[in-house]
Amino acid sequence: MKLVQLGDADAAACVDGVCEVPSAQLDDAVDSEQPVTEG
Amino acid sequence: MPVAAFMSSANQPIKVDIWSDIACPWCYIGKRKFEAGSGLFAGAGEGRGVEIEYHSFELSPDTPVDFEGNEAAFLASHKGIPEAQAQQMIDRVTEIAASVGLAYDYDNLKHTNTVLAHEAIHFAKAHGKQLEMTERLLSAYFLEARHVGKVDELAALGAEIGLDPVALTAALESHEFLDAVRRDQQTAVEYGIQGVPFFVIDGKYGVSGAQEAQSFARVLEQVWSVRDTADEEVSA
Numbered sequence: 001m002k003l004v005q006l007g008d009a010d011a012a013a014c015v016d017g018v019c020e021v022p023s024a025q026l027d028d029a030v031d032s033e034q035p036v037t038e039g
Numbered sequence: 040m041p042v043a044a045f046m047s048s049a050n051q052p053i054k055v056d057i058w059s060d061i062a063c064p065w066c067y068i069g070k071r072k073f074e075a076g077s078g079l080f081a082g083a084g085e086g087r088g089v090e091i092e093y094h095s096f097e098l099s100p101d102t103p104v105d106f107e108g109n110e111a112a113f114l115a116s117h118k119g120i121p122e123a124q125a126q127q128m129i130d131r132v133t134e135i136a137a138s139v140g141l142a143y144d145y146d147n148l149k150h151t152n153t154v155l156a157h158e159a160i161h162f163a164k165a166h167g168k169q170l171e172m173t174e175r176l177l178s179a180y181f182l183e184a185r186h187v188g189k190v191d192e193l194a195a196l197g198a199e200i201g202l203d204p205v206a207l208t209a210a211l212e213s214h215e216f217l218d219a220v221r222r223d224q225q226t227a228v229e230y231g232i233q234g235v236p237f238f239v240i241d242g243k244y245g246v247s248g249a250q251e252a253q254s255f256a257r258v259l260e261q262v263w264s265v266r267d268t269a270d271e272e273v274s275a
Contacts, residue, residue: 001229002231003230003239003244003245004244005245005246006240006244006245006258006262007246007247007250007254007258008248008250008251008254009247011247011249011250012065012068012069012249013065013069013235013236013237013247013249014060014234014235015233015234016098016099016117016233017099017117018114018117018118019064019065019098019114019128020128021128021131021135
């Protein structure tokens, strides 16, 4: 029963009981953080 | 040649079999995104429909019914990472869930074994309410901090969507639908499914993960456009 794979291969899924945020999304989260401006 | 061979599938709804677990944050997020994507697909032309059937997948079958500890502790021990890092992941998933209108309540969530919940979904399927029960249990687990690993709670949740709680209790206590759960899991193995959510379209095309709504719509569009062409394959 071989399936033809469609869609984005890196989309988020839970595997072996672990549901983590894909690294790309974590990077996005870090990138989106604004630096703190002091003073 | 059998009569069925002459029948066109062009006007039949696209069949989507979805493997998912109740204790799977990406499955609920993916459900919302798939619903949005199938809405985009259905709205783009006449006579388009999508028929959905859910299938059981246990991400962590060794989880006890009453897990001691919070979700970060579970994730940390399962993945072998510091609890702070696990909490960071949970915070991010919570943020993404919020972006599709789901207010995950990880502070109060009751992590549990989900096999009984899957049996309850199969009971609901036998009574024509599989989609309602799947939504009810995901909501109960992620949004309402209800315990979905116990017979009495599952019976109460089933009653909320119109199932007979007495019959559901009897089915859960006798494990009437455990074989159906195991058959779903066996099919997942045969398909090579290793993570959820996983979508099988028309029994032929596989889509893994909580894709964006537009991606789901595009995939459905691809399948719709080639489903009558037996030898043609869609490409990713």
